[in-house]
Amino acid sequence: MMSRIAKRKGSRRGFTLLELTISLVVGALFMIGMLPLVRMAATRGTDMQLQVRDVIELQSLVERLSAWNAQNDVVAMKAALGGPGAKTGIGQLGDFYLHSADYIYFDGSDTAQTTNGVTALLNVRVGLSPTGPSLSKVFGNL
Numbered sequence: 001m002m003s004r005i006a007k008r009k010g011s012r013r014g015f016t017l018l019e020l021t022i023s024l025v026v027g028a029l030f031m032i033g034m035l036p037l038v039r040m041a042a043t044r045g046t047d048m049q050l051q052v053r054d055v056i057e058l059q060s061l062v063e064r065l066s067a068w069n070a071q072n073d074v075v076a077m078k079a080a081l082g083g084p085g086a087k088t089g090i091g092q093l094g095d096f097y098l099h100s101a102d103y104i105y106f107d108g109s110d111t112a113q114t115t116n117g118v119t120a121l122l123n124v125r126v127g128l129s130p131t132g133p134s135l136s137k138v139f140g141n142l
Contacts (some may be wrong), residue, residue, distance in 0.1 A: 074122040099125040
């Protein structure tokens with residue numbers, strides 16, 4: 001009876017070198033497969049933070065344009081903004097790119113249409129870069 005107990009204890013030695021090697025190789029393969037995903041997650045996290053920062057800056061610019069519009073009518077505003085594509089710097093507004101500034105009117109189907117004539121509505125689209133994201137706002141004389 002004692003010899004059976006001694007045999008059982010002696011046969012329980014732990015993991016073999018082969019089992020440990022296989023475990024380490026499989027773990028290393030999983031880690032190699034996970035590295036691109038970790039890199040992508042880190043990069044996208046940074047991209048999202050930059051996009052949020054840009055959106056906040058654009059929203060702030062549009063709010064400053066709204067406050068500036070309260071002091072000017074749309075005709076003076078369009079003249080001060082200049083032409084599309086150029087970087088503009090207007091006092092308290094700071095530097096920005098004007099993507100478009102067009103007078104608009106709404107047709108019978110409530111669709112905005114551009115016009116060359118002066119109407120009471122001015123659609124201004126601004127951005128922080130010439131080809132990047134932009135925000136649009138309609139200004140009017142009340």
